[in-house]
Amino acid sequence: MSDAASQHADEPTHWVLTLSCPDRPGIVRAVAGVLADHGGNITESQQFGDPLSGLFFMRVQVSAYAPREVLAGAMSTVARTFAMTWSLDVVGRPxxxxxxxxxxxxxxxxxxxxxxxxxxxxxxxxxxxxxxxxxxxxxxxxxxxxxxxxxxxxxxxxxxxxxxxxxxxxxxxxxxxxxxxxxxxxxxxxxxxxxxxxxxxxxxxxxxxxxxxxxxxxxxxxxxxxxxxxxxxxxxxxxxxxxxxxxxxxxxxxxxxxxxxxxxxxxxxxxxxxxxxxxxxxxxxxxxxxx
Incomplete structure (x- = not known):
């Protein structure tokens, strides 16, 4: 894990999550729910549904104490449900x-x-x-x-x-x-x-x-x-x-x-x-x- 991701235990890590998938109801709710369930505080969120390709795109920055493996494991379950392509990284990592x-x-x-x-x-x-x-x-x-x-x-x-x-x-x-x-x-x-x-x-x-x-x-x-x-x-x-x-x-x-x-x-x-x-x-x- 990077230095930025292994901060002191009393400091949350700032993550950036990006995803794309076929557009359908419930995507934002599912993603926000997973982050909230793991103590995440969303600090920035942008989304776009492309009517031409039928795809949904989302970028979220979230502050959370949960380690990467926990957040990634939870997101993997949501990703399978919605056929997502996604990534999770530390905000500002070079x-x-x-x-x-x-x-x-x-x-x-x-x-x-x-x-x-x-x-x-x-x-x-x-x-x-x-x-x-x-x-x-x-x-x-x-x-x-x-x-x-x-x-x-x-x-x-x-x-x-x-x-x-x-x-x-x-x-x-x-x-x-x-x-x-x-x-x-x-x-x-x-x-x-x-x-x-x-x-x-x-x-x-x-x-x-x-x-x-x-x-x-x-x-x-x-x-x-x-x-x-x-x-x-x-x-x-x-x-x-x-x-x-x-x-x-x-x-x-x-x-x-x-x-x-x-x-x-x-x-x-x-x-x-x-x-x-x-x-x-x-x-x-x-x-x-x-x-």
């Missing part, structure tokens, strides 16, 4: 996170700075890159750096090394912070729901390479960035967060790139925070985000 990048440093720097200064609830356990440009930045923040070169001939070995690191370091979340390589379908399936990418465009517009040049060519008045879960379909994964910046005809491509980096940082940081705080639940190819 999520073990591996960041992947290539040469652009702004997203990695922002995440590391926010983790240090704003208590972003992640534990950055490694930086993996196909270049060495980010090594000094990783060293500055005291994050172990791993250079894993990628070519068409070594892609399989590089992904195997990534999976080794995920296993060895007990990684819970992988963040592609402007990692300019496409992950294989097999890797995306093995890490489904655990990889967040920042795309420097307001998806679904301007997919693929050089989106700012594409946007400039079309004379857009807004540029944006999209943080999404990674799937085998390029830039098609469930969207977590998007942000925009207004521009006009006087802006060059370089201007858009510079402005866009600020947007990318903001969108990615929010997506990582919400994921780490268990505020994002998958709803098919969409997400439910409890802010």
């Amino acid at each position: 999520v073990r996170t591996l960041v992947m990048g290539s040469t652009a440093a702004h997203c990695l720097n922002d995440l590391a700075f926010r983790q240090r200064s704003e208590k972003l609830p992640v534990d950055l356990v490694a930086v993996v890159s196909n270049h060495t440009s980010l090594a000094p930045l990783a060293e500055f923040y005291d994050i172990p750096f791993h250079h894993v070169p990628v070519t068409s001939a070594t892609k399989a070995q590089a992904e195997a090394r990534l999976l080794e690191l995920v296993e060895e370091l007990d990684v819970e979340l992988v963040v592609l912070a402007r990692y300019m390589q496409i992950l294989s379908d097999d890797l995306c399936r093995r890490l489904a729901g655990r990889v967040i990418n920042i795309h420097h465009s307001f998806l679904p517009s301007f997919k693929g390479a050089r989106p700012y040049a594409q946007a400039h060519d079309r004379g857009v008045k807004l540029i944006g960035a999209t943080a999404h879960y990674v799937t085998g379909d390029l830039d098609e994964g469930p969207i977590i967060e998007q942000d925009v910046e207004r521009v006009d005809h006087t802006r060059s491509v370089d201007d858009l790139v510079a402005l866009g980096q600020d947007v990318e940082r903001r969108a990615l940081a929010r997506a990582v925070r919400w994921h780490a705080e268990h505020r994002v639940l998958l709803d098919g190819h969409r997400t439910i985000v409890f802010r």
Whole structure:
């Protein structure tokens, strides 16, 4: 059990419970009843029933003296009754996170700075890159750096090394912070729901390479960035967060790139925070985000 979960006996633990299941009457009553039966005091509760998918989603924060195994055992019974997918974690526990990048440093720097200064609830356990440009930045923040070169001939070995690191370091979340390589379908399936990418465009517009040049060519008045879960379909994964910046005809491509980096940082940081705080639940190819 984590340090946060093994507090002094006279202090309750603050838990976050998330769940999804087919929508039907009695779900909230059953969950609240289980928590109340074990001395839980609900401090935050959000829920949503999606009429399109027919699924019900819920996020609850609860303060309770009951240990994890007791609460989890009680929830397991309710979960079987309602066919739930669910998780129970300690509020604010840092999520073990591996960041992947290539040469652009702004997203990695922002995440590391926010983790240090704003208590972003992640534990950055490694930086993996196909270049060495980010090594000094990783060293500055005291994050172990791993250079894993990628070519068409070594892609399989590089992904195997990534999976080794995920296993060895007990990684819970992988963040592609402007990692300019496409992950294989097999890797995306093995890490489904655990990889967040920042795309420097307001998806679904301007997919693929050089989106700012594409946007400039079309004379857009807004540029944006999209943080999404990674799937085998390029830039098609469930969207977590998007942000925009207004521009006009006087802006060059370089201007858009510079402005866009600020947007990318903001969108990615929010997506990582919400994921780490268990505020994002998958709803098919969409997400439910409890802010």
